[in-house]
Amino acid sequence: MIYKKWGTRPSSVRSKRTWPGYASFVWVAVFILFHIYWAFGGRFGLGDASNPIPPLPTNLSEWIYFYIVIIMFAAGTIAPLATVQSWGRFIPRRIIYIACCIGCVVLILRGGAGFVDDFFRTTDLLPNGITGLTYEQIYGDKHISTYTLWSSRAMDGNFFLGGILYGLAAWFYHSRI
Template sequence: MSLRPDTASRPTRWPGYAAAVWGFVFALPSFYWAMGGLTGASTTLAPALVELARERDTGFIAVLWATGALKALGGLLGLLLVRRRAWGRGMSRFLQLMAWGAAGLLVWHGAEFVGHGLLVQTHAIGIDPDLRTVSRWYTFLWGPWFVAGGVAFVLAARTHLNGVADRMDARTAGVVGGVGALVLSAISLIAGMG
């Protein structure tokens, strides 16, 4: 069985669509919680966050709306990465910067959830027994979901790069985005914010 000539030369688009779906789907819980929905939150989220949502804390609700918007922008970024030949040089660099930055943040954050959670699950570190159920959700749902999003953005960025005229500039922008995201994550971890 051979591929038709027109399908053999067509660019792979699924990684960009996967990143888009990931972003849009992941935005939904943030918007749901921002609008006051709490179904399932008490078993899947840290109790302090559930309490802030339950109290309708203005600052926390604003954070939920902002994170939902950022996740939706991630979905839009995935769609923009699909249309790689439609953009000029500056936009291609910007898309690479953003895609690798998103990938770095997501993989780091997800790996942090999984790593910490595995240490808790194996009793290498202790936590309040009331948090064990929530820890399992972070270990086996939220952490892997973040990593999956990061991988989707890595694949979308790499696929996008194949259609970029000036790959060196775009690749450099991607490195800056990825390294910048990791440095930002490390600083926030050291500062106790992440």
């Protein structure tokens, strides 16, 4: 059967192809809610390190980075939802696809780099990891708890999961183009 419009497919076929867009949106919404929670002093998910949240920017380059991240949050919220909502048709398809691909790459690199850095630091192959930083420089404490280590690993896994979801959203969206 040939479908004349994207929106006329049976819901079972559509849902099989749209779930990554919705899942990516839910992932980023929860990610943003956690950042708001942490901004107001919440500590769940950060471990028990004394210095888990970076301070506000203090110079021009830090402020530029800060605003780039805010823009990425906004694009990362809109892009996966645009893959599955009718209003997404008003945004050029290539932009939506590229935004989801960039989200996939950035999140997988962030999560994967965290895993690799932690692996090298934990096994003492590179005591300062691939970043060149000690645990004390990262967390503000010379000796960190297992809870903090596993919180950090869970955070890396969360970034990796987000990357996979964005990649799937891009893949399924591209297959509908």
